[in-house]
Amino acid sequence: MKGITIVLGLAACIDTALAHYRWTSLVANGTKSADYYYVRQNTNYNSPVTDVTSTDIRCNAGGLSGSSTNVATLTAGSTVGFQLDQSIYHIGPILVYMSKAPSAVGSYDGSGSWFKISQLGPTFSSGAINWPTQVDKYSFTIPKSVPSGQYLLRVEHIGLHQGNQAKGAQFYISCANVNVVGGGSGAPGPTIKLPGGYSATDPGILFNPYYPVPTSYTFPGPAVWSG
Ligand SMILES: *[C@@H]1O[C@H](CO)[C@@H](O)[C@H](O)[C@H]1NC(C)=O
Ligand SMILES: [Cu+2]
Numbered sequence: 001m002k003g004i005t006i007v008l009g010l011a012a013c014i015d016t017a018l019a020h021y022r023w024t025s026l027v028a029n030g031t032k033s034a035d036y037y038y039v040r041q042n043t044n045y046n047s048p049v050t051d052v053t054s055t056d057i058r059c060n061a062g063g064l065s066g067s068s069t070n071v072a073t074l075t076a077g078s079t080v081g082f083q084l085d086q087s088i089y090h091i092g093p094i095l096v097y098m099s100k101a102p103s104a105v106g107s108y109d110g111s112g113s114w115f116k117i118s119q120l121g122p123t124f125s126s127g128a129i130n131w132p133t134q135v136d137k138y139s140f141t142i143p144k145s146v147p148s149g150q151y152l153l154r155v156e157h158i159g160l161h162q163g164n165q166a167k168g169a170q171f172y173i174s175c176a177n178v179n180v181v182g183g184g185s186g187a188p189g190p191t192i193k194l195p196g197g198y199s200a201t202d203p204g205i206l207f208n209p210y211y212p213v214p215t216s217y218t219f220p221g222p223a224v225w226s227g
Helices: 002-017
Strands: 023-028 072-075 079-084 094-100 114-120 123-125 128-130 137-141 149-159 170-181
Touching: 023 072, 023 149, 023 170, 094 137, 114 137
Parallel strands: 072 170
Antiparallel strands: 023 079, 079 137, 094 114, 094 149, 123 128, 149 170
């Protein structure tokens, strides 16, 4: 009994004491930007967000303003990525969203509509669930037909190692200020609000990754808009 307590205590300790992975920079035109040059810097250092009803779920704690963050010019249809400061070491999916700023993105708080442009989840083979491993960068395409203009570009890793517990899922989020050029006349959707679009009991958030071994995974949020 004592041994179990010590092991659990250690596990909890490691989880808070270790430097967590953070999405610190944007990769555009094949070039990685400096940390927090285009990515809004959060104020909770490397702690995850755990409350999906908080405005922190938009762009992490401290991410509602990006007035001191630069704006990256991105071409619609191009490949873009977010780079982490260290590889992801928790199990869970990666999701990417965009939200159009009503005016300058630096002063946009993300209270508008969000649509999803990419997601990566587990694969299933011979009774096992296999999560993306050793990810230190996630790349995706800015949809070709997205209307030109300024957007928040949001990346999220959902740590599901404690996803079997209420509010156990951990959201590692960053948002970049971007200006899309060369876009089209697509109508991005379906959309959600953040907070609002996620519930703590969504099957992809309150999710037991261990036993019985899952045979499917339902991503939270809307379907991916392909553009
Ligand atoms: C990427 O390349 C385009 C086209 O040359 C340029 O307009 C844009 O500023 C570049 N973006 C970044 C973030 O370097
Ligand atoms: Cu952790």
